[in-house]
Amino acid sequence: MPAVPGIEAEVRQWRTDEAVGGQVQVTVTDTGAEPFTVTAVAIDSAGFAPLPDRQVDVAFTPGRTFDLPTQYGAAVCDRAAEPAAVRLTVVRPDGRSEQLLVPLAAEVLTRIHAEACAVQAVLAVVDVTVTGLALDGEAAVGSVVLTRAGDDDRPVEVARLGGNVLYDATADVPATLAAGESRLELPVEFTVASCDPHVLAEIKQPYVFPMAVRVGDDDQVPVDLPLDPPQREVLAALVDRVCG
Structure with a gap:
């Protein structure tokens, strides 16, 4: 050019x-x-x-x-x-x-x-969703669900789940959707990591939670949890409850 x-x-x-x-x-x-x-x-x-x-x-x-x-x-x-x-x-x-x-x-x-x-290559193998997210005391709990999306039957490992400066996210990982299985459900818990006013005011990506996913022998790929607007409202309500 x-x-x-x-x-x-x-x-x-x-x-x-x-x-x-x-x-x-x-x-x-x-x-x-x-x-x-x-x-x-x-x-x-x-x-x-x-x-x-x-x-x-x-x-x-x-x-x-x-x-x-x-x-x-x-x-x-x-x-x-x-x-x-x-x-x-x-x-x-x-x-x-x-x-x-x-x-x-x-x-x-x-x-x-x-x-x-x-990320597209991973999501061609499994759909990732978050379900049932609701407040439970000073936490928000739900499930991360992996559902096999096509004919690729390789194992899919969730190696880790990360939080951010505002929220901690915990799940029982690593966990694997084994070959021959169609669905993996992982309970997940979100808690507030900080009520610092500076963090609350300045955080740019409060709802980004990277999950490391490996398909078969491929390298791990960071896939963000897909949180819809109502689920983000649940997390915002958690901050109000804990920090308000």
């Missing part, structure tokens, strides 16, 4: 982007001698489903760099994430508008793509 004179771009991802989900920063630099304004931005990569351009209004001058928050689509796992580009709509000083395809330094997209496709 040919370079675009006067414009360079790369992809970065900060912790705040991970908290938002599905977002990166496209870092654009005016490397030329003239100003320009970017009015739309989108990622162009065969490894991700295309999304509509995001409308922006960012004025660049020579030497200036700005981060443009940009969403990426669902991973397309039979395609590579790179090479990648960013599609920019640029308005020149004379008012002329043009759409440019600027090559991206996109190692971050390759990492995101690999992680997402590893």
Whole structure:
């Protein structure tokens, strides 16, 4: 993909982007001698489903760099994430508008793509759900359920379950959905790890609980517990009960 004179771009991802989900920063630099304004931005990569351009209004001058928050689509796992580009709509000083395809330094997209496709591969073998979540004293209890999703009969091991700075999550792991079995149910308990006001105010991902899952002899893959809005409300009510 040919370079675009006067414009360079790369992809970065900060912790705040991970908290938002599905977002990166496209870092654009005016490397030329003239100003320009970017009015739309989108990622162009065969490894991700295309999304509509995001409308922006960012004025660049020579030497200036700005981060443009940009969403990426669902991973397309039979395609590579790179090479990648960013599609920019640029308005020149004379008012002329043009759409440019600027090559991206996109190692971050390759990492995101690999992680997402590893999760897709696990979920092609087992569905993961959380059921029966309810308050029980100073805890919320329920079950993590793995249900075999297809014809792949390899054993599936839940190696560990992690909490975060606000909640501890405990389950009797490691545990295995053995070959020939269709369902594994693991009781799970959530408790409040901290009532510190700073933690309560600043936590970015309170409902992310990574579970390490291994299919057969494959590497472990971190799969987040899928908590729906009512289940998140249960956990929020737990914080109110314990810390209120």
